[in-house]
Structures are given as C-alpha cells and as structure tokens.
Amino acid sequence: MKAISCKTCPLQECELLLPHDHERKSFLEDFKAGEMTVEPGTQILLEGAMTPNLYTVLDGMGLRDKTLRDGRRQVINFVMPGDFLGLQAGVMGEMTNSVEAVTPMRLCVFRRDDLWTLFRNQPELSYALTWIAAAEEHFLGETIATLGQRDGKERIAWALLKLFQRMQGLGLGENRRVPLPFRQQDLADALGLSLVHTNKTLARLRSEGVANWSNGHLTVPDAEALATVAVTDPEPVQKRPFL
C-alpha cells in the first residue's frame, strides 16, 4: 500500500480534529518517518520497553493496557484513529503500558529523536503535543472517577457512551450505530469488572433498550438516556489537534 502524504492525510477530514495549516503540514511531511501496517493481535508498543518510534493512528483500533506483576490486566483506554502513541516513552524514556492492535491498523511513524527539533522549531506543534497530553490526562481523570465512584451498570453505560461519542466524532459508523470491535473481556478489564458481570449488565442495558452492543457493533437509540444511566453530563466531544 502506498504511503499517505500529510497533505492529503485522511485525518484532516475528521470534524473532531483540527486541521493543520500549510507550513505545519510540510514540517510534518518531513517529520514523518514512514508508515506501518499491523495485523490484529500485534503489540505496537511494549510495557517497559524503549521505543525509538512514535505513532499516530491513521486507521483501525486497538487498546492500551498494563499488567500487574501477578498477571491481572487493566485496559487503560481504547485506541482510535487520530490518537498519538508513545508520548510517554518519547519524553520519559520508557513505555509504561502496552498498545495492542485489535483490528488491522495503519500507523504513521515518527522518530523519537526528531521530537527535539519539533520543540525547537515548531512552537505550535509543541503546544499541540502538550494539548494532547493534557487532554489524555483529562480523560484518565474521568476514568478514575468512574472506577472509583460508579457501580457496574453506571460504569458500563459511561464507557459505551464515551466510545459511541468518539466514534461518531470521527465520522465512523452510521446514524446511531458504530463499529466496536472489542471483546467483552476487554471492556471488563477496562472497568475493573468480571467478565460474567459485564456480560449480564450488557444484557440488561440491551433489554432496557438503552444500548445494544453485539456482533461488533454498538447501537445507541438515545444518547441522553444513556448519559442519564451513566450519571454523567452529556458534555460534547471537544475538537482537538493531532500530529
């Protein structure tokens, strides 16, 4: 498959993402070191490893997770197009969690060593990077509040709502239905619930007509109703920069 030029990058079209001006695009063109395509199940970043690369997701989905010493797994979040991967390793030296592909993925590859020239010459992009990190921090804070305060049903409703809104913002999926190619086990590991309980709760939400996730697709008839179950304000997804 032919590599994509930043100037015609499909991500520019997402209404969720802020497009770049001409100058930044040509800088990014140089910054970009290549492209990578991976199959489902591939480890893109490895916990504890030193990566020479950073990535922007062009296409496909995955998940970021972390495993305790005794094997318990926590899914930190779900990875979607537009996401920037490896910033932690980029600045801190070592990856603190793994990223794994769940569908086939296409990634834009950057070299870690070039990060420094970006900071020296591109204040706007540096700012964008900080923005991205701060936004991630925000989201993780919400997740903490969910794991700490919400009960099982609320957690699942909250997660489905977030996933639904992000997919919609990216223009993926149709009207009230978006693809969601994860396993129930992944959602369970993301929310700190057992698989069994996750399954039963999903069934309940389904029968209540609030959210239907089956066969790799999520249908949400009424996002407001789902937000109510999740005990959350329906804060709209904010536009954000990307690289």
Next chain:
Amino acid sequence: MKAISCKTCPLQECELLLPHDHERKSFLEDFKAGEMTVEPGTQILLEGAMTPNLYTVLDGMGLRDKTLRDGRRQVINFVMPGDFLGLQAGVMGEMTNSVEAVTPMRLCVFRRDDLWTLFRNQPELSYALTWIAAAEEHFLGETIATLGQRDGKERIAWALLKLFQRMQGLGLGENRRVPLPFRQQDLADALGLSLVHTNKTLARLRSEGVANWSNGHLTVPDAEALATVAVTDPEPVQKRPFL
C-alpha cells in the same frame, strides 16, 4: 512574606527535581507573575471554571478532586510541592477538576496568557511541560490499574507507598516517617473505598507492622514489604523537571 526569586527557589534543592540552568531561571523570573498564600480548605482551582492563572506549588499540600453530578466525590491525586497546577485549563480552556488546599500552601503564580511566549521562546521549558503532562498521565494510568485491579488492602498499601516515596523524594520528613496531613476520608475517596473499610484496613496494616498512618504522620518500617503487599514493583521515583 517576601516573594521568592526563582534564582533561589527552594525547589531547586529537592533531589527529586531537575534544577534549571541560568538562562531558564531568568526567563522564569519574568514568567512568574506573583505568589499566593492560601489557608487550609481554600479552593485553588475550581472544576468547570476558566482560570487566568497557572501555579507551581512551593510549599504545603492539597488534593485534586472531581465530583459527579449526584455529589459523589473522587480524589484524583494528592498535590505536593513541585506540582504544576492548571495545565488542563491552560491548554484546554476549562478546568476539569478542583484543587483544594489541605495545609497552608504557598504557590508560584503564572499567567495563562504568557504560556504562548514560553512555547515560542523556550523549547526546553516547553519540553519540560510536556514531560510533566506525560508523567502525570503515567501516574494516572497506574491509578487506574489500582482502582480496576487491586482489592482494598492492596489499594491502600499502594497509595501509602506512593505517598511515602514522593514525600521522601522531596526531602520532607525524617527517616522512615513522613507527614501526611490528609483525612481517612480523603484516602477513601481516592481509592473508591468506603471510609469504614478504609479505616479497618489501615488498622490491619498497622497491626501487621507494614505501615502506620496516624496523627498526620505515616511510618513505613520496610518499603519493600509494603510494596509486596501492594503487589507492585518498587520502581524508584524518577527525577522530573518543574517550572
């Protein structure tokens, strides 16, 4: 009280923090807009509000929290000297959680509007800011793993260990004993546990001789042992930049 010059900033002395070179110090001197002292209980940043200011904690402790619409409270993390506050509001426009002082605090005040000149003229400091955001992201990821995967006893052991290590790194407290001026309720809200259960678990750890937190001070006879209870690797605290 007289304002402190960045050139003699006491934070420079912390072994945990990376000191600045001369040039950066004089930039920071200008960047610094003033100092602020607050009493315990004061809200420094308010959820949902637009702050014109950013802060670096010079002295004292506090906590960052978030409340759900129905009143449940989640403590996101504990605030200590060297911490940079308000980055989310700084780049994203609005604060997504509150910060409250628990002890008297002294803060270094920066103007949000000046953030741009920092990014334009100080690539090293811009990098440092991104570093800080990425480090925070890392820590929140660990917290998520804790809330999602660890049981009550493990959670409390993990939190006490983290707090202990950070305080030691800052050079606060003596040998195996550091000040910890929070309430049991705060820890409970940080870990998603009830106050009652938190209390009982603290008592258990105390009687087992693993960790003793009482009268505002935490004593840890053997950090390794505590780490074992917490099911965590005793990863040493990493040096980090600050502003």
Next chain:
DNA sequence: CGGACCCTTGAAGGGGATCAATCGACGTGG
C-alpha cells in the same frame, strides 16, 4: 469433526458498602 475462542447463563460465596453508635480532641461561648 474436534478445538479454540467468545458469548451466555445459573448458583454460591465473599469483599466491601451501609447503618449505627461510641470516643477523643478541639474550640467556643456562657
């Protein structure tokens, strides 16, 4: 056709929430 993988469903047990009451420390006003 057997195996791998995932979803589903029933039953039983436990970790932690909730309810409730006591106690100590502290400050304040009479």
Next chain:
DNA sequence: CCACGTCGATTGATCCCCTTCAAGGGTCCG
C-alpha cells in the same frame, strides 16, 4: 472552668453487588 457542638477516628452488625465456579452454546477454522 465546664457544657456543648463539631469533626475525625473507631468498631460492631447486617446486607448486597459483584466475584468466582461451573457448564453449555454458537461460530469459525484446520
């Protein structure tokens, strides 16, 4: 100087949400 209210730590009793154990079913593939 003491009565009293407040706030935080403590402890006992009860209950339930969620975990764990167990087993069955659907689909895909070699």
